[in-house]
Amino acid sequence: xxxxxxxxxxxxxxxxxxxxxxxxxxxxxxxxxxxxxxxxxxxxxxxxxxxxxxxxxxxxxxxxxxxxxxxxxxxxxxxxxxxxxxxxxxxxxxxxxxxxxxxxxxxxxxxxxxxxxxxxxxxxxxxxxxxxxxxxxxxxxxxxxxxxxxxxxxxxxxxxxxxxxxxxxxxxxxxxxxxxxxxxxxxxxxxxxxxxxxxxxxxxxxxxxxxxxxxxxxxxxxxxxxxxxxxxxxxxxxxxxxxxxxxxxxxxxxxxxxxxxxxxxxxxxxxxxxxxxxxxxxxxxxxxxxxxxxxxxxxxxxxxxxxxxxxxxxxxxxxxxxxxxxxxxxxxxxxxxxxxxxxxxxxxxxxxxxxxxxxxxxxxxxxxxxxxxxxxxxxxxxxxxxxxxxxxxxxxxxxxxxxxxxxxxxxxxxxxxxxxxxxxxxxxxxxxxxxxxx
Amino acid sequence: xxxxxxxxxxxxxxxxxxxxxxxxxxxxxxxxxxxxxxxxxxxxxxxxxxxxxxxxxxxxxxxxxxxxxxxxxxxxxxxxxxxxxxxxxxxxxxxxxxxxxxxxxxxxxxxxxxxxxxxxxxxxxxxxxxxxxxxxxxxxxxxxxxxxxxxxxxxxxxxxxxxxxxxxxxxxxxxxxxxxxxxxxxxxxxxxxxxxxxxxxxxxxxxxxxxxxxxxxxx
Ligand code: SF4
Ligand code: SF4
Numbered sequence: 001x002x003x004x005x006x007x008x009x010x011x012x013x014x015x016x017x018x019x020x021x022x023x024x025x026x027x028x029x030x031x032x033x034x035x036x037x038x039x040x041x042x043x044x045x046x047x048x049x050x051x052x053x054x055x056x057x058x059x060x061x062x063x064x065x066x067x068x069x070x071x072x073x074x075x076x077x078x079x080x081x082x083x084x085x086x087x088x089x090x091x092x093x094x095x096x097x098x099x100x101x102x103x104x105x106x107x108x109x110x111x112x113x114x115x116x117x118x119x120x121x122x123x124x125x126x127x128x129x130x131x132x133x134x135x136x137x138x139x140x141x142x143x144x145x146x147x148x149x150x151x152x153x154x155x156x157x158x159x160x161x162x163x164x165x166x167x168x169x170x171x172x173x174x175x176x177x178x179x180x181x182x183x184x185x186x187x188x189x190x191x192x193x194x195x196x197x198x199x200x201x202x203x204x205x206x207x208x209x210x211x212x213x214x215x216x217x218x219x220x221x222x223x224x225x226x227x228x229x230x231x232x233x234x235x236x237x238x239x240x241x242x243x244x245x246x247x248x249x250x251x252x253x254x255x256x257x258x259x260x261x262x263x264x265x266x267x268x269x270x271x272x273x274x275x276x277x278x279x280x281x282x283x284x285x286x287x288x289x290x291x292x293x294x295x296x297x298x299x300x301x302x303x304x305x306x307x308x309x310x311x312x313x314x315x316x317x318x319x320x321x322x323x324x325x326x327x328x329x330x331x332x333x334x335x336x337x338x339x340x341x342x343x344x345x346x347x348x349x350x351x352x353x354x355x356x357x358x359x360x361x362x363x364x365x366x367x368x369x370x371x372x373x374x375x376x377x378x379x380x381x382x383x384x385x386x387x388x389x390x391x392x393x394x395x396x397x398x399x400x401x402x403x404x405x406x407x408x409x410x411x412x413x414x415x416x417x418x419x420x421x422x423x424x425x426x427x428x429x430x431x432x433x434x435x436x437x438x
Numbered sequence: 439x440x441x442x443x444x445x446x447x448x449x450x451x452x453x454x455x456x457x458x459x460x461x462x463x464x465x466x467x468x469x470x471x472x473x474x475x476x477x478x479x480x481x482x483x484x485x486x487x488x489x490x491x492x493x494x495x496x497x498x499x500x501x502x503x504x505x506x507x508x509x510x511x512x513x514x515x516x517x518x519x520x521x522x523x524x525x526x527x528x529x530x531x532x533x534x535x536x537x538x539x540x541x542x543x544x545x546x547x548x549x550x551x552x553x554x555x556x557x558x559x560x561x562x563x564x565x566x567x568x569x570x571x572x573x574x575x576x577x578x579x580x581x582x583x584x585x586x587x588x589x590x591x592x593x594x595x596x597x598x599x600x601x602x603x604x605x606x607x608x609x610x611x612x613x614x615x616x617x618x619x620x621x622x623x624x625x626x627x628x629x630x631x632x633x634x635x636x637x638x639x640x641x642x643x644x645x646x647x648x649x650x651x652x653x654x655x656x657x
Contacts, residue, residue: 038476039469043640047633050584052576053504068578077579113656115504117496118637119644283479333653358654359503
């Protein structure tokens with residue numbers, strides 16, 4: 001029982017630890033502990049009562065038949081607790097296991113906070129472990145690739161500047177068959193909203209941009225997208241622990257919106273990007289309030305619906321279940337708006353999963369875990385057994401999940417556990433059901 | 439015997455209280471300075487309202503998800519802590535001592551009440567110990583410190599019960615009782631018992647983050 005019994009080969013981790021010595025590790029760990037952490041970590045470490053109450057919060061623990069090494073406190077015990085006790089003097093092999101736990105066995109979903117009487121944030125502790133791993137150069141290869149892409153291109157998929165514009169124009173072209181007046185306005189100064197997406201949208205989910213354009217057009221929204229870097233709101237660097245790059249990404253995102261003097265930023269249906277704005281990136285660049293108001297598309301769609309700007313031609317056949325993405329629900333309290341919106345759109349009931357709203361079980365993809373790629377896919381799917389059971393128990397055919405990461409994770413889960421369910425973005429449903437001109 | 443009694447009720451008592459009070463203030467002050475220096479981005483979001491909201495909600499048994507999922511632990515935790523704090527404060531013999539040394543007087547619980555409360559503390563300790571031994575997710579993470587504080591917390595009550603019921607040698611038990619009580623006091627600032635000092639702040643902080651930034655509840 002423990003991480004050393006389940007190590008997985010990953011070239012990024014392997015090559016990373018090869019370059020380490022105990023001296024180097026000690027030095028880096030001390031630098032992070034002394035330079036970046038403070039009373040929060042000290043207090044958490046000291047007052048965790050090792051009561052194990054947090055265990056039942058974690059889907060990894062639940063999905064592994066109560067294996068204690070997957071419980072939140074069990075993961076802390078195998079990582080940060082050791083670093084603190086040994087003052088950072090640990091072996092490279094230890095770092096390998098520690099990185100595997102922090103990057104691939106914790107989604108930073110913070111469900112455990114709801115179970116801990118003294119208020120310990122295991123997600124924060126795991127983020128700090130990742131930060132140390134990043135500084136040691138020990139990160140899983142796949143997620144590091146996307147982080148590199150951010151550093152080089154300011155988007156996570158290495159979409160080149162001309163490809164970005166091309167893609168938008170291509171979608172505009174496509175959509176004009178259906179909506180002759182549709183435009184994807186680039187760099188429109190003073191627009192009401194600046195729409196930002198994550199790089200996988202132009203890369204391989206272009207239909208989502210199409211749908212958003214269709215919805216905004218039908219609703220008569222005054223919107224724009226930027227032609228220059230800054231358009232990608234995603235933030236894998238936050239998850240690898242590359243906080244310097246995380247800060248640069250946030251700055252770029254906001255600066256590109258400020259340059260266009262827009263009133264608000266609307267972020268697409270992605271959760272982690274939202275977290276990086278409200279929780280992590282903004283703090284790193286020392287903004288208590290961000291320079292341009294930001295809302296998630298759940299909120300924006302909800303507004304459009306409330307204001308009667310979206311007319312429905314039909315309702316989507318229910319019943320459905322709603323998956324609450326941790327970063328927009330546990331992270332931003334959008335659960336009720338999400339449900340109101342869904343009720344508006346569907347014909348039938350919402351069948352709730354056993355854990356829902358701010359207590360929802362994570363999709364097991366978030367926190368950068370899915371981005372760690374194929375080597376860890378089986379572990380991730382083993383970890384989503386608890387979620388699969390809750391999904392199955394609803395007995396419905398459709399899952400509404402307004403987050404890209406959750407989509408990826410839930411698709412794999414549905415497939416692995418043979419649940420036979422469809423997974424829908426809000427945009428999918430609105431687009432399908434709205435009145436279209438013609 | 440008499441000299442030892444004088445020692446534990448005299449100089450050692452002063453020492454224990456001194457360590458407890460000065461140590462607690464010291465630890466809280468150092469932690470606060472550290473928070474000011476290093477946790478600015480977190481402190482910025484602290485809010486009284488959300489702090490209290492969180493603390494109050496966690497003080498209601500079976501309210502938080504963590505409590506609801508572990509009924510035995512919930513009952514044990516609440517009973518243990520309430521009795522551990524209240525029994526010593528309102529114990530007749532203790533109040534008599536306050537009166538004798540400082541002329542301070544206040545109402546007391548009946549003796550059989552404090553007796554039962556002490557037994558509850560010991561029973562709670564047994565539940566905790568049982569979990570540490572037999573529940574695998576707890577056993578996996580248990581360290582020596584966890585056992586140490588459990589023993590430190592339970593011993594004053596155990597010896598108190600034995601002394602009150604005059605089991606074994608009364609004199610010895612009383613001395614042991616006072617001594618273990620003093621050890622507990624002195625250990626509070628410097629062991630995991632310090633959750634007594636810090637839990638309120640970690641809870642408050644989590645409540646502030648969840649209420650103010652994340653706009654959800656944290657229980
Ligand atoms: S995956 Fe979620 S519940 Fe589990 S330890 Fe990480 S933050 Fe806590
Ligand atoms: S519930 Fe909190 S105090 Fe208990 S073991 Fe988990 S993190 Fe530690």
